[in-house]
Each structure stands twice: as structure tokens, then as C-alpha cells.
Amino acid sequence: MTIELATASGDHGLHLVGGEPLIFHCHHYNAALQQSIEDLGHSLPVHDILRDGAVAPVHAQLTSAFAGHSAAERLAFGADLFRRLGFGTLSAGGLDAGGGQASLHDSHYALGFEARSRHGAARRDPACHFAAGFVEALAAATFDARPGSYRAVETGCAALGAEHCTFDVEKLAEPRPLSPSMGMGLVPSPMPPRPRFESNVDESFILAALSKLPLEGNEEGLIPAFGVYLTRHYANYYNYISYELERRVTAEMPRLLDAARDLLTEAGHVCAFNTFGGIMESPEWDAVVGPMLRDRRDWVAGIVSCINALGWGRWSVVELVEHERLVLRVDASYESSYYLQRFGADDQPHCHFCRGAAAGIMNLLYAGDITQKPTLDATYYDQLFSGPESFRGTEARCRSRGDDCCELVVERQTYAV
Amino acid sequence: MSARSLLSKIDAAYSGARRHFIYARLSLKTGLDLQDPTCLDEVSAGDLERLMGAIREICLDVRL
Numbered sequence: 001m002t003i004e005l006a007t008a009s010g011d012h013g014l015h016l017v018g019g020e021p022l023i024f025h026c027h028h029y030n031a032a033l034q035q036s037i038e039d040l041g042h043s044l045p046v047h048d049i050l051r052d053g054a055v056a057p058v059h060a061q062l063t064s065a066f067a068g069h070s071a072a073e074r075l076a077f078g079a080d081l082f083r084r085l086g087f088g089t090l091s092a093g094g095l096d097a098g099g100g101q102a103s104l105h106d107s108h109y110a111l112g113f114e115a116r117s118r119h120g121a122a123r124r125d126p127a128c129h130f131a132a133g134f135v136e137a138l139a140a141a142t143f144d145a146r147p148g149s150y151r152a153v154e155t156g157c158a159a160l161g162a163e164h165c166t167f168d169v170e171k172l173a174e175p176r177p178l179s180p181s182m183g184m185g186l187v188p189s190p191m192p193p194r195p196r197f198e199s200n201v202d203e204s205f206i207l208a209a210l211s212k213l214p215l216e217g218n219e220e221g222l223i224p225a226f227g228v229y230l231t232r233h234y235a236n237y238y239n240y241i242s243y244e245l246e247r248r249v250t251a252e253m254p255r256l257l258d259a260a261r262d263l264l265t266e267a268g269h270v271c272a273f274n275t276f277g278g279i280m281e282s283p284e285w286d287a288v289v290g291p292m293l294r295d296r297r298d299w300v301a302g303i304v305s306c307i308n309a310l311g312w313g314r315w316s317v318v319e320l321v322e323h324e325r326l327v328l329r330v331d332a333s334y335e336s337s338y339y340l341q342r343f344g345a346d347d348q349p350h351c352h353f354c355r356g357a358a359a360g361i362m363n364l365l366y367a368g369d370i371t372q373k374p375t376l377d378a379t380y381y382d383q384l385f386s387g388p389e390s391f392r393g394t395e396a397r398c399r400s401r402g403d404d405c406c407e408l409v410v411e412r413q414t415y416a417v
Numbered sequence: 418m419s420a421r422s423l424l425s426k427i428d429a430a431y432s433g434a435r436r437h438f439i440y441a442r443l444s445l446k447t448g449l450d451l452q453d454p455t456c457l458d459e460v461s462a463g464d465l466e467r468l469m470g471a472i473r474e475i476c477l478d479v480r481l
Contacts (some may be wrong), residue, residue: 039445042467255450259441266438386433414439416452 011316026228027112053240054133062141086223095310127156177232187338199301226278264352272360349398
């Protein structure tokens, strides 16, 4: 009997695997987000946050399927899952109930930081905190221990020049307390009707075509696609690390809260530029979406349809005033669904990533011209996101503020310092 | 070199969103709210050292 994770999806747009929402994100976003959190390393235990974020969702997912299987089968399954999700090639067979060593070749995070080193992301310390948390969760799920029962320390990292990454794993005398996984969080039920947006794009056709793409880790455990390295990542990892940052800054350094939120949004800009841009320049886009494209309204509708294949929730175009304004509605965004489940509603919008991603659509199409397939490099990024004609997103409505949906408004706005 | 003169180098090298997000990163890395000009009145020697280190790390286009 092989180990299998139950899968489920629905009109909310989330893709559940073993009860955990999995979403696609690229190495640019993963490195930019981690770097933003690490910037607070002088006053917060950022590496604990980055590692702990992996433990609860991975442990919950694996334990949903491990009953009746041997330790060797569990470890092998966990390593194969890690590879299929695009994080690299993990060797965990040497672990036992007391701990041991694990190794990682072709680490996604090490590779991501290396690729972004010219953006000031060069490492001085190990990079693979998500992988360390995954190893901790795998050990706990394998040996029927509670999440937080193991500690994995990365003792060598490819981002620092090692041939591969290594982790020393030890069983703790007492499990450290961790926030439990939020699963799919609180999603609207039933889902509300979608706004109608006139275009020539057939979203159901695009979703069916994208679902057939082999977006799974190769032999090296990497997912090279659309000019980036993708991961099929844990939504609740992103949620945990982003909202822990927000929560702790609110409590301990409230004067820096706007700066922290801005950086979560800037990571969304980085994501949109590289992943949306890469998708819109890809042969897959040309083949699947290209025949439907008559004008830039169709490009907007086309990329929003592709976003709906990424597991981020259900995105819809509400309004587009070309060259001026875009309004998007997101039902069941992975950010708000988690936030509501964990914290309940408050008086602030919290979909910081979505805000940046939405701005990216307008910057690619109306501050720049992605239809001409420009080179997606740092110079072009600065031109699109830092020019006087650049667009910026705000979240006018948010479910985590008690609204019935999340609504992102993108307009040209300059930045005060 | 004062904090204000350090930031004037940032202002000379960057503009728009790029400058905005660099200020945000420098704020997180130093614990100083650099978007509030009054905070520059209270910068200690240790803060200044941290700010210089953060600029060297983040602002590859700026020479101190």
C-alpha cells in the first residue's frame, strides 16, 4: 500500500493536498519574502519564525496519510514529496527517533538566493529555513511525535558555497509550543457570484490547459517553468511567516509596521514581475491564451485566469479603465482565509501580497509593455515599479476586516519617501 | 558622517518606489523609522553604525 495524500479543490480556488492549501510561487518571491523577514534579525528571532512556519502545516499534512506505514516508508515519502514540490532533493533516510542527519541537494532556497544575489540578497548565513522546518516536521510525523519535538540546524548550506546542504537533527526533551495549522482557513460558504467582465478570454479553457502542465519537481527536485524556478509551496507557511512578522512588529516596534507591510507588498511586486511576466512571455501563454487575445483587456483577463490556476483563491476582474485603473475582487484569498481563522477580523486589511501582485499586472501592461516580450531584468523592474507612471495597489475591502470579499484597487500613485 | 547625510546619499541615488522600499528595508534593519524625519534627531552612535552597515549591504549603488 503506497502513501497517498488526499486532494480536494473547489470553486474557492484553493488546492488542498493532505488538507493543506498548496500554491505556486517562484524563487524570486521566496527569496524576497524571506529577506524582508530576515531584515528584522537584529530584534526578532527571525530564523525561528522561518523554520517554525513549516512545521505545523507539513506535520498536519503528513500525519493525515502516515497511519499504517513504517518509518522507512514515511521518510521516503516525505523526501519524495519535498522533491515533487520543487524544494530540491532531500535525503532523510538516516533519521531515527533520536534524530540524526539529513542532506539536501539542489536546494530551491539556496539556488534562489544565489540567483538574486545581485539584488543585495547574498547570504552570510544558511538560507534553507523552510527545509529545516520540513525536516523537523517529517521527523515528528515519522516517529509519531508532536510538532515541535525536533530541532533541525543547517550546518552547511549551498548558498554559502557548500556542495550541498546538511542538517543536524535532534529530539528535544520537550516539544516547543507551535501555532497549529489553520488548514484551508475560513473561506466563504457558499461562494458569492463572480462579477462579470467582458473579454474574449475563456477561463475554463485556460484552467483545463494549465492543469495538464507537468509542474512537478524534476530529478533534481526543481520546477523550472516560465523563466523562474517554481515551488508548489504551503500557503500556510507564507501566512505564518508574514503574519508573525506583522504581529510581532505591531507588538514590539509599532513605528515600523508600515515599513514591514510595505515590504510584504513589495515581495508581491517581485512575484508579479517575474512570475506573471514569465507566464505572459512563455510558449504556453502563446499557445493557450494567445489565440484569445484581441487587446490588452484580454491580456488582463488572461493573466487573471492563469492566477486562478495557482491556488491563491478566486480572482475576478471587476473593472478595468485602461492605462488608469484596475479593480480586482478576490474571494477566499489564501491570506484572508488564514488570517480570519487564526486571528479573527480586525480593523485593518491584511492581503499584503495580493496588493503587490495586483499592481504588478498593471505595471506589466500599462507602465511597461509585456506584450512586446521585454527582458525581465532588474533594470526593467525598476522602470516599471519605480517610475513616475508606476501603479500601486491598495486594498479597499478585505475579509479580514469584516468585508464580504477582498477588493484590490490599482492606480497610478507616487510614493512619498 | 551624520544620519541625514547618509540618507541624502540614498535620496541622490534612488527615487520613487525604489527609494521608498529601500527606506523600508533600512528601517527594519536598523529599527529606526527613517520615514519620520524627527527620528534622525535621536540617532545614537550604535544606530549610525547599523545604518552604515545596512546601506553597505542593501544599497549597492551608494558609496559611503
